[in-house]
Amino acid sequence: MIYRLVFENLKHRPVRTVLSAIVIGIQVTMILTLVGLSHGMLQDVADRSRGSGGDIFVRPPDSNLLGNSGTMAEGVVRVVRSVPHVALATGTLVQPLTAFEFITGINLDEFNAISGGFEYLEGGPFKNPDDVLIDDVEARSKHLHAGDTLDIGRKWHVAGVVASGKLSRIFADLKTLQEIYPPAGRISTIYLKADNPANIDAISDALKQKLDTYKVYKMEDLASLYSVNNTPLLPQFTAVVIGIGVVVGSLMVFLSMYTAVLERTREIGILKALGASPGYILGILLRETTLLGIAGTIAGILMTYGTRWLMSRFAPTMTVNIVFEWWPWAGLIGLAGSLIGAAYPGMKAARQDAIEALAYD
Amino acid sequence: MIEIRDLKKVFHVGDVDVHALRGVNLSVARGEFVAVIGPSGSGKSTLFHILGGLTPPSSGSVFIDGRDLLAMSDGERTNLRRTSVGFVFQKYNLLPTLTARDNIEIARHIAGRKTAEEDPQFQEILRLLGISGRLNHKPRALSGGEQQRVAIARAIVNHPALLLADEPTGNLDTENSDAVLGVLRGLNERLGQTILMITHNPEAATFANRTVRMRDGHIVD
Numbered sequence: 001m002i003y004r005l006v007f008e009n010l011k012h013r014p015v016r017t018v019l020s021a022i023v024i025g026i027q028v029t030m031i032l033t034l035v036g037l038s039h040g041m042l043q044d045v046a047d048r049s050r051g052s053g054g055d056i057f058v059r060p061p062d063s064n065l066l067g068n069s070g071t072m073a074e075g076v077v078r079v080v081r082s083v084p085h086v087a088l089a090t091g092t093l094v095q096p097l098t099a100f101e102f103i104t105g106i107n108l109d110e111f112n113a114i115s116g117g118f119e120y121l122e123g124g125p126f127k128n129p130d131d132v133l134i135d136d137v138e139a140r141s142k143h144l145h146a147g148d149t150l151d152i153g154r155k156w157h158v159a160g161v162v163a164s165g166k167l168s169r170i171f172a173d174l175k176t177l178q179e180i181y182p183p184a185g186r187i188s189t190i191y192l193k194a195d196n197p198a199n200i201d202a203i204s205d206a207l208k209q210k211l212d213t214y215k216v217y218k219m220e221d222l223a224s225l226y227s228v229n230n231t232p233l234l235p236q237f238t239a240v241v242i243g244i245g246v247v248v249g250s251l252m253v254f255l256s257m258y259t260a261v262l263e264r265t266r267e268i269g270i271l272k273a274l275g276a277s278p279g280y281i282l283g284i285l286l287r288e289t290t291l292l293g294i295a296g297t298i299a300g301i302l303m304t305y306g307t308r309w310l311m312s313r314f315a316p317t318m319t320v321n322i323v324f325e326w327w328p329w330a331g332l333i334g335l336a337g338s339l340i341g342a343a344y345p346g347m348k349a350a351r352q353d354a355i356e357a358l359a360y361d
Numbered sequence: 362m363i364e365i366r367d368l369k370k371v372f373h374v375g376d377v378d379v380h381a382l383r384g385v386n387l388s389v390a391r392g393e394f395v396a397v398i399g400p401s402g403s404g405k406s407t408l409f410h411i412l413g414g415l416t417p418p419s420s421g422s423v424f425i426d427g428r429d430l431l432a433m434s435d436g437e438r439t440n441l442r443r444t445s446v447g448f449v450f451q452k453y454n455l456l457p458t459l460t461a462r463d464n465i466e467i468a469r470h471i472a473g474r475k476t477a478e479e480d481p482q483f484q485e486i487l488r489l490l491g492i493s494g495r496l497n498h499k500p501r502a503l504s505g506g507e508q509q510r511v512a513i514a515r516a517i518v519n520h521p522a523l524l525l526a527d528e529p530t531g532n533l534d535t536e537n538s539d540a541v542l543g544v545l546r547g548l549n550e551r552l553g554q555t556i557l558m559i560t561h562n563p564e565a566a567t568f569a570n571r572t573v574r575m576r577d578g579h580i581v582d
């Protein structure tokens with residue numbers, strides 16, 4: 001019975017209802033897209049690291065896992081190679097270009113040995129110092145083909161387009177990159193392959209002993225290492241976005257419910273004259289808000305598929321995952337924002353004086 | 362059933378005290394149909410609002426069915442409205458978004474009772490009111506007389522001890538007025554419903570068993 005009243009109320013002002021649901025939905029989408037983007041990007045980085053073919057990688061002492069900070073001397077590669085059971089090892093240099101882009105210097109032969117080699121979709125390996133390889137995602141997003149010029153700080157010649165998934169999106173020859181971006185002889189990461197997967201733990205332990213201040217990561221731990229909480233500032237940024245979402249969502253619901261209460265002064269008076277308690281009146285408005293919140297959450301989830309499609313179309317290097325675990329959270333956050341917004345109008349309605357309300361035209 | 366002694370009601374409007382009731386005395390027995398007449402501003406509606414638990418009295422004593430209204434808290438007055446009195450207003454005051462049936466049912470729901478469909482006596486009442494065939498319509502599809510009869514059905518759906526009607530025919534033409542007044546008298550005669558009705562119309566007052574007159578916050582005879 002009470003749901004019929006709630007439902008009729010929502011139906012009575014369809015535009016207001018739909019707008020409120022959409023604004024709550026935008027709040028939900030903001031959260032889900034950001035979370036999806038975080039997860040997607042991190043997973044993408046993790047997948048590509050794994051694509052290097054290495055079992056373990058070593059980073060310099062002053063580095064952090066996510067981020068391209070810190071370099072070490074090339075000589076460390078020899079130390080790594082000297083550890084028992086290490087079959088192959090190669091150093092790479094990651095040179096950041098912009099916030100999201102970087103070029104990776106590799107020793108092509110060594111890298112191929114570890115990774116199993118590139119799959120060339122166009123062109124072929126580096127020949128000249130200014131040659132780069134790009135992956136197909138980069139090629140698509142910048143509309144490049146083998147033979148074209150890639151202008152990132154300096155002009156590179158695209159020697160080949162390779163299938164994505166192997167560590168980086170842009171590769172140059174390590175020696176060349178080291179010369180361009182001094183100091184010379186520095187590398188940022190060493191990837192190594194064990195002679196037998198059974199020896200990975202032993203190698204990792206030995207490396208930690210030998211290179212005691214260096215960071216040694218096992219590839220199998222990567223999924224858990226590359227998490228949102230390990231990423232500098234990402235949890236804080238997510239919290240800020242959630243906060244903004246809640247504020248915007250609750251303001252919308254506040255306005256919507258406030259006008260609804262004003263407009264229904266008389267109806268509320270009637271219900272009170274019939275013996276409805278303040279709690280009963282509040283209950284009607286909170287149910288209405290909850291329905292709006294649920295509709296908004298569903299709208300928000302659907303809109304997330306929309307933003308994901310837009311990203312894949314216009315920013316292919318940015319991967320938005322659909323993170324199902326976050327659906328209930330985003331829904332709860334949307335609902336919480338709505339209920340916060342409905343609290344004051346709800347109280348106002350619950351406290352309304354019946355006689356005044358009935359005298360009101 | 363209703364015992365009112367020296368009932369006073371003062372409204373404080375800014376610095377001004379408005380004495381709406383200045384010592385009302387009235388007794389109404391169970392099963393009576395009493396018309397209350399008197400000029401505008403004489404305190405008729407205020408008296409009804411107090412009897413209906415919409416506003417607290419200032420002083421004096423008011424008992425309905427042995428319950429002391431002066432001692433009641435807000436919650437107890439809400440409970441009184443829910444269970445013991447039914448209101449009918451001049452402006453019908455139906456909920457515009459609900460059908461006639463749901464307007465009646467919501468009063469049952471508020472009182473926490475089962476649907477009126479399961480109440481055989483209430484089906485009888487609907488026939489008496491002549492609105493059985495109009496229940497699936499929303500108020501705007503009903504005539505004024507039909508709306509007022511739905512409002513009466515809503516007011517008595519919980520079998521209140523007392524039905525208060527504040528100018529129930531004030532917005533109706535003669536034909537519809539007579540229908541509504543006939544319904545009220547029928548409820549009184551067949552079901553023994555106790556009714557207090559405010560009216561401006563002396564003819565309407567003739568439907569009641571007894572008429573009391575108010576002036577300046579007093580009952581004058």
Ligand SMILES: Nc1ncnc2c1ncn2[C@@H]1O[C@H](COP(=O)(O)OP(=O)(O)O)[C@@H](O)[C@H]1O
Pocket residue numbers: 372373374379380381399400401402403404405406407408
């Ligand atoms: N809520 C209120 N606040 C202040 N004065 C009121 C209020 N309600 C009624 N009054 C005053 O009380 C007096 C009686 O009003 P009312 O009971 O409505 O009379 P009636 O129904 O007989 O026309 C009037 O002077 C009116 O202005």
Ligand SMILES: [Mg+2]
Pocket residue numbers: 405406407
């Ligand atoms: Mg009046």
